[in-house]
Amino acid sequence: MKKIATDSRPAGPKPWYDPRIRSLVFQAITIAVVFWVGWVLIDNTLSNMQSRGISTGFGFLDESAGFGIIMHLIPYDATMSYGRTFFVGLLNTLLVSAMGVVAATILGFIIGVARLSSNWLVAKLALVYIEVIRNIPLLLQIFFWYFAVLRNLPSPRQSVTFGEWIFLNNRGLYLPQPLTQDGFGLVTGALLAAIAGIFVLRAWARKRQLATGQTFPVFAVSAGLLVGLPVLAYFLAGQPIEWVTPELKGFNFKGGFTLIPELAALWVALSLYTASFIAEIVRSGILSVSKGQTEAAKALGLPNTLTLRLVVIPQAMRVIIPPLTSQYLNLVKNSSLATAIGYPDLVSVFMGTTLNQTGQAVEVVAITMAVYLTISLLISLFMNFYNRAVAIKER
Amino acid sequence: MKNAKSIAVGAALIAGAFTVSAANAATTLESVMDKGHLQCGVTSGLPGFSQPDDKGNWTGLDVDTCRAIAAAVFGDAKAVRFTPLTAKERFTALQSGEIDVLSRNTTWTLTRDASLGLNFAGVNYYDGQGFLVSKSLGVNDATELDGATVCIQAGTTTELNLADYFRAKGMEFKPLVFDTSEQTVQGFAAGRCDVLTSDRSQLAALRSKLNNPDSAKILPNTISKEPLGPVVRQGDDQWFNIVKWVLAAQINAEELGITMANVDDMKKSDNPNVQRLLGTTGDMGAKLGLPADFGYAVVKQVGNYGEMYNRNVGPGTPLDLERGLNALWTEGGIMYAPPVR
Numbered sequence: 001m002k003k004i005a006t007d008s009r010p011a012g013p014k015p016w017y018d019p020r021i022r023s024l025v026f027q028a029i030t031i032a033v034v035f036w037v038g039w040v041l042i043d044n045t046l047s048n049m050q051s052r053g054i055s056t057g058f059g060f061l062d063e064s065a066g067f068g069i070i071m072h073l074i075p076y077d078a079t080m081s082y083g084r085t086f087f088v089g090l091l092n093t094l095l096v097s098a099m100g101v102v103a104a105t106i107l108g109f110i111i112g113v114a115r116l117s118s119n120w121l122v123a124k125l126a127l128v129y130i131e132v133i134r135n136i137p138l139l140l141q142i143f144f145w146y147f148a149v150l151r152n153l154p155s156p157r158q159s160v161t162f163g164e165w166i167f168l169n170n171r172g173l174y175l176p177q178p179l180t181q182d183g184f185g186l187v188t189g190a191l192l193a194a195i196a197g198i199f200v201l202r203a204w205a206r207k208r209q210l211a212t213g214q215t216f217p218v219f220a221v222s223a224g225l226l227v228g229l230p231v232l233a234y235f236l237a238g239q240p241i242e243w244v245t246p247e248l249k250g251f252n253f254k255g256g257f258t259l260i261p262e263l264a265a266l267w268v269a270l271s272l273y274t275a276s277f278i279a280e281i282v283r284s285g286i287l288s289v290s291k292g293q294t295e296a297a298k299a300l301g302l303p304n305t306l307t308l309r310l311v312v313i314p315q316a317m318r319v320i321i322p323p324l325t326s327q328y329l330n331l332v333k334n335s336s337l338a339t340a341i342g343y344p345d346l347v348s349v350f351m352g353t354t355l356n357q358t359g360q361a362v363e364v365v366a367i368t369m370a371v372y373l374t375i376s377l378l379i380s381l382f383m384n385f386y387n388r389a390v391a392i393k394e395r
Numbered sequence: 396m397k398n399a400k401s402i403a404v405g406a407a408l409i410a411g412a413f414t415v416s417a418a419n420a421a422t423t424l425e426s427v428m429d430k431g432h433l434q435c436g437v438t439s440g441l442p443g444f445s446q447p448d449d450k451g452n453w454t455g456l457d458v459d460t461c462r463a464i465a466a467a468v469f470g471d472a473k474a475v476r477f478t479p480l481t482a483k484e485r486f487t488a489l490q491s492g493e494i495d496v497l498s499r500n501t502t503w504t505l506t507r508d509a510s511l512g513l514n515f516a517g518v519n520y521y522d523g524q525g526f527l528v529s530k531s532l533g534v535n536d537a538t539e540l541d542g543a544t545v546c547i548q549a550g551t552t553t554e555l556n557l558a559d560y561f562r563a564k565g566m567e568f569k570p571l572v573f574d575t576s577e578q579t580v581q582g583f584a585a586g587r588c589d590v591l592t593s594d595r596s597q598l599a600a601l602r603s604k605l606n607n608p609d610s611a612k613i614l615p616n617t618i619s620k621e622p623l624g625p626v627v628r629q630g631d632d633q634w635f636n637i638v639k640w641v642l643a644a645q646i647n648a649e650e651l652g653i654t655m656a657n658v659d660d661m662k663k664s665d666n667p668n669v670q671r672l673l674g675t676t677g678d679m680g681a682k683l684g685l686p687a688d689f690g691y692a693v694v695k696q697v698g699n700y701g702e703m704y705n706r707n708v709g710p711g712t713p714l715d716l717e718r719g720l721n722a723l724w725t726e727g728g729i730m731y732a733p734p735v736r
Contacts, residue, residue, distance in 0.1 A: 053629040054490060054512035067554045068561075068570040070544075078558035147581070155586050170586050171544060250542045251532075251589050252569075261587070262571075339549075342573050342582070348549070353572065356483050356550030359511040361490075 045362060060358045061086070067353055069344045071260055082354050089349035090371060096266055096345065097332045097375075103271035104331060105324075108278025115283050126279065134276035139337055141273055146265035146341045153261075156252050165245045167253055170261065174246035177257040183240035190233035191226075198222045262343035266335065274331045281323045285316035317390040325383035329376045336372075346371060423627070423634035424468070424684055427495055432474045435461035436494035439479040439575055442600040443708040443716075444500050444520075453477050456707040457498040460519050460625055460642065463697040464496060467641045467689040472696035481574050482550035486511050489628060496638055497626040500594065502552045507626075516638035518624040519700075520708075521720040521729060523617035524556050525595040527602055530612050532589060537616035541566040546579040546588035548572075556619040557592055580604050583611075594621045599714045637683050644690045646732035647672055648699035650723055655698040658691060672735050679735055690735070700730065 015021050049056055061083035068078050073091040076084060115126040133141070150170065154160060159169040167174040205216040234240070246256035289312050297307040338345035339352060346368060355364040427433055437445035437457055445455040458477070466472040478494050489497045490512055500522070501507075503515040528534050537560075547554055549572045561568045571588050573579045580601050583591040593601065598613050605611055625642065627635050648654075651669050653661045661669055670676040674688035681687060697703060704721060708714045722728025 049512070051630065052490065052512040055510040066558055068558045068568065070569045070571055078562060147585070251540075252542055252544065254542070339574060342571050342578075344572065348572065352483055352549045352574075353554060356486070357506075357555065359486055359507070361487050 049362070054359070056360070056363070058363055060360050060363075063358070065354065065357070067357065069349055070342075071263065071344055082358060085354050086346075086350050086367070089344060089346035092344050092349070093332075093335055093338075093346040094375075096263060096270065096338065096343070097335050099267050100270040100274065100331050100335065101328055103267065104274035104278055104327070107271060107275035108327075109282050111275060111279035112282025112286070115279060116286060130276045130279050133272055134280075138269065138273050138334055139340060142265060142269040142337055142341055145269045146261065150261040150265055156248060159248075159253075165243070165256075167246055167248075169253075171252055171258075172261055173259040173264070174253045175257045175259070176243040176245045177255070179242045179244055181240040181242055183237035186237040187230050187233045187240065190229040194225045194229040197225050197229075201225075260343075262338070262341050265341055266338050266343050270331055270334060273334075274327055277327050277330075278324060281320055281327065282316070285318075285320035286312060288319045289315045314390065315392075318387075318392055321383060321387040321390060325380060325387075328379050328383065332375055332379065333372060423495055423631045424637065427468060431469075432476050433461060433465045433468065433496065434478060434494045435464075435475050436478045436480045436485055436488050436497040436499055437461070438499050439481060439577070441500065441576060441597060442603060443596065443712065443714040444600070445477070445479075445498070447477075447479075454707065456520060456703060457500060457625075459697050459703045459707065460498045461496065463645060463693045463703075464625075464638055464641050466692040466696040467637065467644075467685055470686060470688075470692045472692075482548055483574065485550075486513065489513060489626060492628070495627075495634075500597070500623045501626055502594075503622045503624055504552060512629045513626050514629050514635050516625045516627055516635055517642045517732075518622040519642060520596060520623045522594040522596050522621035522623050524553050524592060524619040524621060525598050525617055526614040527583070527591040527593075527598045527611055528589065528614060529583075529586075530610055534614070537614050537618065538564060538566075540568065540590060542568070543589040544569040544571055544587070546571050546573065546582040546591045548576050548579050548593065549574055551593075552619070552621065553592055553594065560618045576601060577604075594623070596708065596714065596716055599716060603713045633684055637685060640683055640735070641689070641693060642700075643732035644672060644693055644735060645697070645700040645703065646723070646730055647735055648690070648694045649701040649730075650725065650732070653694050653699060655694060655696075655702060658694045662691065668735070677736075 046056065062081050064079055065082050065085050066078050067085075069076055069085065069088055071092060072088045073095060074084075074087060076088050111126045111129060114122050115130065117123045117126070153168060153170040156169045156171055159167040159174075161167050165176045201216075201221060202218055205218050209215055244255045246253040246258075293311055293315065294307060297311045302310070335345060336347040339348035342348070351364055351368045355361055358364070421429075435458075437453065437455075440446050441455070443455055445453060445457045447453050461475050461477070462472040465475045468474075478488065480488050480494075480497075480499060482499075485497055485499050485501065486507070488494050496516075497513075498519075500520065501515075502522075503518065507513060508515055526537050526540070528540075534540065540561075541564075545557060545568050547557060547570055554570070554572070557568070557570065571582060573582060576593065576597065579591055579593070582588050583601075584605055591598070591601065595613065595617060602608050602611055602613065625638050627638050629635075647668075651661075651666065651672065653669060653672070658673070662673055662675055664670065664673075667676065671679055672690040673694075674680055674686075674691055678687060680689045683689070686692070698706070701718075701723075704718065706712075708716045710717065718726070718728060720729050722730060724731040
């Protein structure tokens with residue numbers, strides 16, 4: 001059978017008419033061109049830099065940086081290396097991005113829901129907020145918060161004080177800083193125990209509900225556990241926290257924890273700006289759930305809060321997550337506007353001062369771009385996982 | 396096939412883009428002559444050094460250095476276009492060929508000279524780093540600045556000197572780094588920082604920008620050497636020589652007493668030094684690839700170094716800076732140019 005079939009088949013098409021061969025050839029050519037372009041770019045850059053006497057390589061990362069940075073989450077001083085300045089900048093970028101993502105999400109959800117409120121005033125206020133904030137360039141908003149609001153605070157010697165411990169002036173917000181003493185492990189342990197307890201409680205409550213139909217106030221009890229247990233442990237262990245309070249010494253306050261105005265301005269501006277976009281995304285998500293779903297839930301006798309939590313939001317999330325991911329990516333990338341107000345983020349510290357002192361523009365810019373790409377891809381990856389979890393499961 | 400065609404077109408475009416580097420192989424002088432003007436990198440606004448007025452005319456010591464080069468090359472001091480640059484952008488702009496010469500109060504250091512692919516063509520202002528503080532602070536000396544917050548411009552040598560100085564004195568400080576000197580003044584005026592640090596000449600200029608200049612004072616301490624001068628790309632010795640000798644010609648002109656006003660009379664001078672400088676004898680211009688009377692054009696249109704100094708930053712100007720180090724070597728300063736011969 002087989003033999004006859006092969007023999008009787010007419011000779012195959014000529015190779016250049018064979019679609020499979022043709023597609024392979026074109027793909028090979030495309031790859032070759034891509035590699036050739038990449039190679040020419042790199043080779044051209046290197047030979048041009050060499051002919052102009054510009055030094056290349058990553059050796060500069062080990063050299064001593066010799067400049068100061070106002071805010072660092074890891075220990076840093078001027079004797080440390082340029083490589084260290086990279087991590088200082090990176091952590092500052094990640095800090096403001098993380099703070100921004102959390103605040104923008106919470107605010108965005110509240111405003112998105114408020115926009116759909118049946119209360120006329122609340123809905124219109126949300127509308128005004130969204131239309132005003134999202135239509136003003138972010139850079140202007142950063143300047144507004146930095147120059148117009150924070151700069152009008154008093155000087156350190158005329159600080160606004162809250163109680164005896166908290167000070168607000170144009171150098172920042174000074175808070176007491178907790179220093180943990182012996183016995184603090186008990187508090188940490190209690191917190192971990194509370195978290196474990198909550199998981200057990202949830203599983204038990206779910207089981208009971210499935211078996212008997214009775215619900216259990218999981219949220220209230222969980223919150224009680226989360227706060228109550230560590231507080232109890234704190235007093236049992238003899239209050240093992242010492243508070244370092246800021247004190248006015250010379251020019252400025254020393255000791256305690258400082259929130260610098262640059263960080264505050266950037267955080268507020270990024271959060272408010274991104275929240276206005278997230279609010280619209282949330283609104284579109286909620287509106288995408290058909291009215292029939294809500295009506296069906298009401299027909300079953302579900303109260304409003306449960307309808308929202310169990311019927312509307314799970315279905316809205318499918319629509320919300322993908323554009324929300326884009327907003328998170330935007331926020332992280334927008335944080336590079338920090339350089340305009342002197343917040344020491346990655347672009348300001350590493351692509352600014354370090355680039356300038358070393359002159360290694362190509363290397364520094366390449367590293368910085370790679371970092372933003374990596375952060376963005378990680379956020380995408382994480383959000384895609386989450387999206388898969390909430391996406392509609394077709395059976 | 397359509398794909399293949401677009402790939403071919405793309406490849407051709409990219410190949411075209413790369414040939415730009417080949418065009419750069421022409422000398423800077425040739426490319427400047429072709430363009431018909433000099434492209435000069437300056438600050439985005441610093442009184443006395445490079446500052447545009449409301450009509451877009453640039454004035455200042457660094458600006459005049461550029462005009463002198465244009466006068467030497469074209470015989471026309473107006474054949475310059477200015478590119479305002481922040482401290483962070485300046486070296487990249489020069490390296491990439493966006494500008495022909497950088498005249499932007501740039502400090503000559505070993506690292507910049509040796510590893511950035513640049514050459515410093517001389518010094519047109521000898522400066523040093525100082526501190527500007529508010530008088531209400533009651534500080535009289537830099538050693539009293541422990542714990543201060545300091546406003547500073549990004550991408551400058553001052554950033555490094557500051558850290559060195561405070562470390563050597565065992566003092567702490569908080570650096571607040573801005574992109575432009577304009578922003579550092581705003582930060583200082585708003586009280587965000589206690590001290591503004593920069594080159595002393597700049598401090599005078601920046602202080603004049605405050606609403607109430609009398610509320611601030613410059614501390615007596617000078618914590619570094621800051622020789623400022625024009626910069627060119629490495630690898631083009633002819634252009635390097637031109638920039639170097641235009642500046643030298645201006646300093647020599649002051650030494651020889653040639654001014655804008657008397658340069659025409661000086662052409663008849665018997666002094667061989669004057670004759671060589673103004674091109675009435677010898678072929679000094681040709682050796683640099685310039686017209687024979689390049690020195691005459693420079694002094695006639697821009698003036699000698701002293702005139703340039705007095706006009707922009709000297710006594711009587713808003714900056715009101717004494718000649719000090721920048722006086723001629725014959726008058727107690729260190730301005731000393733090699734001879735034109």
